[in-house]
Amino acid sequence: MLDHRLDSEYEDLRRTVAEFANDVVAPKIGDYYEHDEFPYEIVREMGRMGLFGLPFPEEYGGMGGDYFALCLALEELARVDSSVAITLEAGVSLGAMPVYRFGTEEQKREWLPRLCSGEMLGAFGLTEPEGGSDAGATRTTARLDEATGEWVINGTKCFITNSGTDITGLVTVTALTEPATRSSEVGGRASTRPAISSIIVPVGTPGFTVSKKYSKVGWNASDTRELSFTDCRVPAANLLGEPGRGYAQFLRILDEGRIAIAALATGLAQGCVDQSLSYASERHAFGRAIGANQAIQFKIADMEMRAHTSRLAWRDAASRLLHGEPFKKEAAIAKLHSSDAAVVNAREATQIHGGYGFMNEFPVARFWRDCKILEIGEGTSEVQRMLIARELGMTP
Amino acid sequence: MSLRIVVCVKYVPDATGDRRFADDTTTDRESVDGLLSELDEYGVEQALRIAEASGDAEVTVLTVGPDDAKDALRKALSMGADKAVHVNDDDIHGTDALGTSAILAKALEKTGYDLVVCGMASTDGTMGVLPALLAERLGVPQVTLLSEVSVENGTVRGRRDGDAATEELEAALPAVVSVTDQSGEARYPSFKGIMAAKKKPVQSYDLDDLGIEADEVGLAGAWTAVDAITARPPRQAGTIVKDEGEGGKQLAEFLAAQKFV
Numbered sequence: 001m002l003d004h005r006l007d008s009e010y011e012d013l014r015r016t017v018a019e020f021a022n023d024v025v026a027p028k029i030g031d032y033y034e035h036d037e038f039p040y041e042i043v044r045e046m047g048r049m050g051l052f053g054l055p056f057p058e059e060y061g062g063m064g065g066d067y068f069a070l071c072l073a074l075e076e077l078a079r080v081d082s083s084v085a086i087t088l089e090a091g092v093s094l095g096a097m098p099v100y101r102f103g104t105e106e107q108k109r110e111w112l113p114r115l116c117s118g119e120m121l122g123a124f125g126l127t128e129p130e131g132g133s134d135a136g137a138t139r140t141t142a143r144l145d146e147a148t149g150e151w152v153i154n155g156t157k158c159f160i161t162n163s164g165t166d167i168t169g170l171v172t173v174t175a176l177t178e179p180a181t182r183s184s185e186v187g188g189r190a191s192t193r194p195a196i197s198s199i200i201v202p203v204g205t206p207g208f209t210v211s212k213k214y215s216k217v218g219w220n221a222s223d224t225r226e227l228s229f230t231d232c233r234v235p236a237a238n239l240l241g242e243p244g245r246g247y248a249q250f251l252r253i254l255d256e257g258r259i260a261i262a263a264l265a266t267g268l269a270q271g272c273v274d275q276s277l278s279y280a281s282e283r284h285a286f287g288r289a290i291g292a293n294q295a296i297q298f299k300i301a302d303m304e305m306r307a308h309t310s311r312l313a314w315r316d317a318a319s320r321l322l323h324g325e326p327f328k329k330e331a332a333i334a335k336l337h338s339s340d341a342a343v344v345n346a347r348e349a350t351q352i353h354g355g356y357g358f359m360n361e362f363p364v365a366r367f368w369r370d371c372k373i374l375e376i377g378e379g380t381s382e383v384q385r386m387l388i389a390r391e392l393g394m395t396p
Numbered sequence: 397m398s399l400r401i402v403v404c405v406k407y408v409p410d411a412t413g414d415r416r417f418a419d420d421t422t423t424d425r426e427s428v429d430g431l432l433s434e435l436d437e438y439g440v441e442q443a444l445r446i447a448e449a450s451g452d453a454e455v456t457v458l459t460v461g462p463d464d465a466k467d468a469l470r471k472a473l474s475m476g477a478d479k480a481v482h483v484n485d486d487d488i489h490g491t492d493a494l495g496t497s498a499i500l501a502k503a504l505e506k507t508g509y510d511l512v513v514c515g516m517a518s519t520d521g522t523m524g525v526l527p528a529l530l531a532e533r534l535g536v537p538q539v540t541l542l543s544e545v546s547v548e549n550g551t552v553r554g555r556r557d558g559d560a561a562t563e564e565l566e567a568a569l570p571a572v573v574s575v576t577d578q579s580g581e582a583r584y585p586s587f588k589g590i591m592a593a594k595k596k597p598v599q600s601y602d603l604d605d606l607g608i609e610a611d612e613v614g615l616a617g618a619w620t621a622v623d624a625i626t627a628r629p630p631r632q633a634g635t636i637v638k639d640e641g642e643g644g645k646q647l648a649e650f651l652a653a654q655k656f657v
Contacts (some may be wrong), residue, residue, distance in 0.1 A: 012474060012590045020584050050586030063587040 006391065010072060013065075017073045020049065021080040024361050026363075029081040032221040033366060036213065038165050039221050042084055047118020052091050055138055056100055056129075061113035067256060068318045071263035075311070078267025079274065080363075082370040083221035085264045090161035090222075091115070093257045095122025098172050098198060102241030107200065119135050120169035125157035125227055126317055138196055139288050142175035149236045151175075151199050153207070153229040159377075164210040164225040171208075171227060174246045183289075186217060196246035200238040207232030218369035254379060260323060261378040262314035262334035265342040268367055268374070269307040272349035275364050279353055290352070299348050306341035313337050329391035336384035339374035346371040399453035399547065402481075402509045403443045404500055404530070405436040405472055407465035408520040412543055415520070420615065421622040422490050423520055425462065432468035435515035437582035440472045442575045443513045445584070446547050454478050456472060456507055460499050466598065473593035474585035481507055485602040490615030494519070497529035499613060502606040504534060505601075511552060514574040527574040537567035543578040 006014065025042055032039040046052065054070045056062025063069075070092055078085035096115040099107055099122065114120035131137035153175055157163075163171055173355025177197040201208055211226040241249050277300060280291030290296050313334035320327035346367040350357035357364050375381045409415045413428035432440075440457065447453035457472040459465050460483040469480040483503050491499070504512060512534075517524035531538030542554035542565070552573055553566040567573075585593075603610060611617050637646045651657045 009587070009594060012470070012585070013587050016584050016590070047586075049584045050588055056586055058588065064591060065587045067588055106578045 006072075008268055010069060013069055014072045014076055014126050016049070017051070018079070020045070021077050025077065025080050029084065029221060030361060030363075030366070033081075033083060034220075034360060038087075038223050039084060040166070042085060043118060043121075043167075044068065046084070046088060051088055052096070052118040053116030055092065056096065056112060056116050060100065060108055061116035062264060063116075066322055067259070068315075068322055071318050074260055075263040075267040075270070075314075078264040079219070079271040081265075081366065082264060082268055083219050084221050084266060085267060086219055087121075087162060089257070089260045089264060090123065091118070091121045093260050094124035094253065095162060095170075095172075097256070098124060098240060098249065098253055099200070101252070101330070102198065102245075106237075107240065111200075113168060113270050119167060121162040121165055121167050123160050123163035123168060123171045124250075124253070125160050125163070125171045125173040127159050129156060135191075138174055138176055138194070140173065140175040142173075142177050142197060142199055144177070145233070146180050148233070149235040151177075151236060151238065153199065153201065153232040153234070155229050157227040157229075159214070159224055160227055161222060161224050161297055163223065163227055165223045168203050168223075171205060172240055173201050173227075173229070174198050174250060177243055195244035195246075195283075197243045197248075198246040198249055199234060199242040200240055200334060201229070201232065201234055202238075205232055205234055218366070218371070218373055220369070223262040239321075255328055256321065257378045258331040258335040258384075259314055259317045259327070260336040261374065262310065262317065262331070263334070263372075265338035265374045266310040266314055268371055269303070269310055269338065269341040269345040272345035272364065272367055273300060273303045273307055275362075275367070276303065276349045276352045279356075283354075290298055296352060299352060302346045303348055306345055310338035310341045329388055330388040332379075332384040332391070335379065336381055336388070339371075339381060342367075342371045342374050399447070399450050400456070400508055400510045401443045401447060401513060402456045402458050402504060402507060402511070403436070403454055403472065403477065403513045404440045404526070405457050405459050405468055405515070405583055406433045406518045406520075407431070407461040407468035408433045408518055415539040417622075417625050420490065421625060423617070425464070430464050430467065432471040433515060433519045435517055435519055435577060436468075436472075437475075437515075438490040438575050438577055438579050439513045439515040440475050440477060441582040442478045442545050442579055443511075445580070446513075446545065447527070450547065456481060456509075458500065458503055458507065459483070459488045460491070460496055460503075463491075469562065469598060471585065473596045473598075474589040475583055476585075477596075479596055481601065482598055483601045483603075483606065485604075485610075487603055487610035487614050490618060491613045492618040492620045493523050493525050493529060494619045495613040495617055497526055497533055497604075499606065499608060500526075500530055501533035502608060503601060504530075506601070506606065510569045511547060512536075512570075512572040513545075514572065516574050516576045524574075527572050532571040534570070534572065537571045537573060538573070539565045539567045542573055542575050545573055545575055545579065581634060587597050 047329050051061035051073050054065045058064045074085050074089055099111050115122050118175045128139055142151045142153045145152050175192050200363050207230045209228045216223050263352050284291050294341050317327050317330035317334045321328055349364045350368045353364050356362050407430050410431055411430040415428050417422040418424040443455045447455050455477040456479050457469055457477045458481045459469055483499055514527040527540050528538055541553055541556050543557045545554040550569050551566050552571050556563045637643055
């Protein structure tokens with residue numbers, strides 16, 4: 001029989017992160033958010049707790065946990081704040097995971113211990129100004145200079161999380177590598193996708209420029225930048241994984257990442273329930289708590305239903321991933337459902353809060369500003385539907 | 397020989413829950429979830445810091461409590477303590493602070509110790525007398541309510557911050573210390589710590605193992621008795637002072653009436 005209970009170590013982790021989120025993140029994050037500041041102090045504390053090393057083996061400085069443990073932590077963080085949650089999500093599944101999964105032993109030993117401890121953040125440079133969901137439309141190029149044994153990278157990446165903090169140490173960049181028309185296997189079908197490779201670019205490499213922070217609608221305490229590469233040279237040994245396999249590599253990274261984003265969205269949806277429940281019992285109108293009104297109770301009941309089903313969906317996808325079963329469809333379903341739940345719950349929670357919900361000092365205002373990106377990042381809702389339909393055997 | 401540190405911890409009802417008494421006037425442990433007393437987390441933290449600084453120390457956590465008290469031990473083990481001792485016996489139900497100190501003293505004699513660390517009080521009984529009772533029973537020095545503590549060459553040193561003065565105290569080991577909530581924030585367990593805690597040894601003792609007769613402890617053996625329990629009255633609505641020229645005076649009168657000034 002399917003068992004809905006968490007094993008005791010996962011439950012202990014969940015509770016520990018929840019306690020941390022309430023005691024450490026909640027009192028401080030509003031200030032960071034309002035001033036568009038990266039919360040170094042909180043991130044350092046998260047590093048000390050080992051959150052950045054959750055799914056990695058101890059030999060690389062990790063905690064010996066798994067992806068499920070990471071998702072549990074993400075949900076509990078996002079229940080209080082999404083900026084710190086996305087900083088962890090991107091740091092682990094986009095920054096460190098590609099190195100762990102595709103790196104050589106030497107690359108793992110060089111980078112993972114610092115990434116796992118949270119003293120260094122890694123970023124994943126995939127999205128470009130003209131290619132988001134169509135990740136195969138990469139324009140950035142990397143040419144191998146045989147004379148010097150270096151990759152020469154040129155191009156621009158945009159919306160890259162964690163790429164410009166004081167503790168960012170590397171960005172893994174996807175780029176077209178020659179020959180540009182090599183065919184590769186994608187999803188088991190022969191394809192004429194261009195040959196894309198992933199290359200590690202350490203921060204500080206000449207020719208690698210980090211632009212100033214974007215002004216964003218939400219996730220304001222997280223770091224998001226545009227990156228540009230102009231004849232940026234890194235050693236040939238910085239290639240991550242096999243040459244020309246970059247496309248297949250990032251598809252795998254994105255599939256996993258969807259589960260993480262689904263857990264994060266679930267956290268936001270649940271946070272809306274938490275805030276609404278307490279506000280509805282405190283706020284009085286017409287002589288009684290507004291929570292005594294059925295209109296409010298039904299809203300909150302529906303919100304709880306959305307958060308609950310979102311949780312079941314991401315846990316199902318994560319459990320399949322851990323058991324080595326196909327999880328593409330379930331990950332897409334979890335991402336699609338939970339991001340929708342987050343957006344609807346944030347809208348309802350704001351409505352319940354009335355005028356106060358429109359004030360930035362209330363957590364629901366942060367939830368309202370943070371929810372929309374969940375339907376866009378790590379594959380838009382439209383892309384998730386494409387993936388689900390494709391998994392059902394439907395072709396364009 | 398390595399430094400043997402034992403931290404006495406208590407499993408208490410969550411202070412944020414709706415805590416009640418049971419019919420026999422003991423703490424109702426069923427209606428509210430329990431956890432490691434937050435004030436004892438400071439004790440565990442200081443013990444771990446002393447152990448880390450010494451490089452050759454072993455931290456044991458010791459509790460007296462029902463089956464569920466193992467959750468408190470597991471939390472301390474996941475923070476980094478090396479092993480745990482759980483004294484559990486149905487006859488312990490209703491034991492007061494004097495009885496608890498007797499049980500802890502026997503358990504400590506069995507496990508051995510150089511330094512015993514306690515929190516400043518439990519978050520349920522909040523008596524704060526146990527460290528002193530324990531030191532008396534063990535016949536060792538007590539250095540209580542420390543906001544800073546360290547161990548060097550067989551001596552424990554610490555600082556006690558009082559209202560009027562700050563005292564620098566020290567005692568030769570073996571000794572009992574208690575630490576306050578100002579001694580340094582307790583660490584959050586890492587997942588590695590949580591996983592490791594599952595494999596750490598937990599020794600269980602009952603009263604027989606410690607050579608304690610059932611009638612020495614429990615409700616019957618208690619030196620203190622709870623006669624009656626009255627629920628805290630609901631909070632009164634505050635007084636609103638409307639300033640119509642006399643506001644300042646009214647405020648001063650209110651403060652004087654409450655003996656605040």
